[in-house]
Amino acid sequence: MTTILEMQGITKTFPGVMALDSVNLKVEEGEIHALVGENGAGKSTLMKVLSGVYPHGSYEGIIEFRGEECRFSGIADSEKRGIIIIHQELALVPLLSIAENIFLGNERANGGIIDWHETFSRTRALLAKVGLKESPQTRVTDLGLGKQQLVEIAKALSKEVKLLILDEPTSSLNETDSEALLKLLLEFKAAGISSILISHKLNEISKVADTITVLRDGAAVSTLDAGGSHVSEADIIRDMVGRSLTDRFPPREPKIGETIFEVSHWTAHHPQHAERKIVDDVSFHVRAGEVVGIAGLMGAGRTELAMSLFGKSYGVGISGEVKMHGRKVDVSTVQRAISAGICYATEDRKTYGxxxxxxxxxxxxxxxxxxxxxxxxxxxxxxxxxxxxxxxxxxxxxxxxxxxxxxxxxxxxxxxxxxxxxxxGPEVLILDEPTRGIDVGAKYEIYAIIAELARSGKAIVVISSEMPELLGVTDRIYVMNEGRFVGEMPTGEASQEKIMSLIIRSGHRN
Incomplete structure (x- = not known):
């Protein structure tokens, strides 16, 4: 195989911190090369060096791309060579349309006038490639996080990409959409496009990666041939954290008490389309010391439910009743919800948290x-x-x-x-995607915090797109689809198959 990228001796320091310590990385043409490591291991920093976000002169070492040494002074330089990076923090303009975002800075124009026919036509073709059915004129702000991620990928495809870098591309996607994205990467590979995939989801990496490089504390500690031999998740984790991680979830013995939090007939409507219900007559309860999960696909309404309960932060025409310890409470503002003992940790920590x-x-x-x-x-x-x-x-x-x-x-x-x-000091803590974009070692620590909170008698609600996570940390699971709760089961009786079956059956009924 032909080497498309070689990074040699890359060293990058910040005040008081060595982020990268003489890292070497080699990527072959047409391969999917996974980059894994704990948070803070240096993965994103290495890719920012490669893409010119950290320009030549701000680091030590050599970058060779397609046999030539490169000294990028900015991201525009790397894009000209066909190196396209999609950051974990999305770089879209919310109030512009999908088409405007995709071709921003790369407009389809004749004589200085934008050719909207060509713009929309090319956008539709790009959206079809990533599995989006939205109109090119849809504003990005009206899309969920998962669909915004797919717009970013469509934007990358609009350029002459030779090496695609994806930093946690599936962190905002449900299982179905993640599978579609992985399939896309395999199609890119078949077309000769190389990819560098940064992900904490080791099961996804195992499915598509040809080679895996593990970073730990700013150094490359191993490079594994995932294509030629079986590489277990245990092997990857050992290299990532420097030790074996025998259990993904901390052991706990639930001590469940009285009902603390009770929601009855909760309904909320879309803020832009008031005729559409985003939460439809939902009722549930959580007891002291209990961890309750809410499962569902992207767009099921889980985040909308949580935000509408937390001070009516999202939605209009909200109705229903919330009780704490059997007494009705006012959750009409964020401050009143907090005063009632309800707190909400958002899925988007960088924007809202x-x-x-x-x-x-x-x-x-x-x-x-x-x-x-x-x-x-x-x-x-x-x-x-x-x-x-x-x-x-x-x-x-x-x-x-x-x-x-x-x-x-x-x-x-x-x-x-x-x-x-x-x-x-909450009595009820709603955690929305609490481990999104977090490595396995840090995930365990978050799970341990959840277990300790439950042990102290708190009522915990966990919303997660990762079914193994829900099955690993909860005591009981509600299943949500199209704004409604369509099932409930003790976690001990739950499985990924049962949860998906409830979602599919409820979809057929609607």
Whole structure:
């Protein structure tokens, strides 16, 4: 095979941190090369070096692409050579249409006038390739996260791509859409396009990768031939974390008490299309010490349910009743929901969960400023004590609590989100995709926090697109489809097949 990319001795440092330590990476033409490692291992940093986000001169080492040394000064330089990167943080303009986003900076024009016929025609063809049926004129803001990810991939395909870099491309996708994306990668491979796939989903990597490079603490610790021999997930995990991880989920013995949280006949309508129900007459309950899961495909309405319950943050024409300990409570605003003892950790931590350019110390108390204030003035000593306490309690890896949250790994950002809500003192904690974009080691730590919260008597709701996660951490599972709850079962009696069967059967009925 012909080598399309060779990175030699790549070293990148930030103030006080060596992010990459003499990393070598070789990618062959027409192969899918997986890059794995814990959060903070250096995967995204290495790809930012390759794509010119970190320009030549800001790192040490050599990049050769198609036999020529490259010194990219920015992302436009790498794109000209056919290296296209899709970042984990989507780079779309929400209020522009799908077509406008796909060809932004690369407009289809004649004499300075955009040719909309060609733009829409090419957009439809690109959307068909990634399995999207939306109109090219649909605004990106009206799409869910999963579909926005597919628009990003369509945008990459609109360019003359030779090497496609995908950073956690399926983190926002359900199982069906993830399968479709993996199939796409295999089609790209058949067409001679090389791909570098960064993912924490080891089962997906095992399906499509030809080669796997494992990074740990900024160094490449192993390169595994996944095509020529069987590579087990246990082998990959051992190299990632430096030890064997025998159990994916911490053991727990549930001690379930009285019903704390009860929702009756909850209905919400779409904010742009008020005639459409996004949550349709949903009723459920959660007991003290219980972890309840909500399963469903993308678009089932799980996030919409959670957000509408949490201070009516999403939706219009919301009706229904919420009770805590048998008494009706007011959840009409976020503050009232928090005061009632209900907290919601969003699936999109970077947009809604954190103030990225502020410190850990200032993020943690945000949902409960009364807890660190004397009157209307923040007590900075108390603020620091609280931040240090939660840093230790849930093992947030950072240089200090003065570190800006944007510079933390995904797993540690998620811990800051959890710390923020734990400090608010909830009785009910709704966790929406709590381990999205997080490696297996950090996932275990999040699961351990969930188990500890349940042990302390909290009522926990976990929304997750990863069925093994729901089966591993919950006591009971509700299944949601098209805005309704279509089934409920104890986790001990649940399986991925049973859950999918309920979804499919309910779809036939509708």
């Amino acid at each position: 954190l103030v990225l350019d502020d410190t850990i110390r200032r993020n943690i108390p945000l949902a409960h400023l009364d807890g660190i204030a004397n009157g209307i003035v923040v007590d900075e000593h108390r603020e620091l004590d609280v931040a240090r306490d939660y840093r230790e309690k849930i093992r947030i890896k950072c240089s200090s609590t003065a570190q800006e949250v944007v510079n933390l790994s995904g797993g540690n950002q998620q811990k800051v989100v959890l710390a923020k809500w734990l400090f608010a």
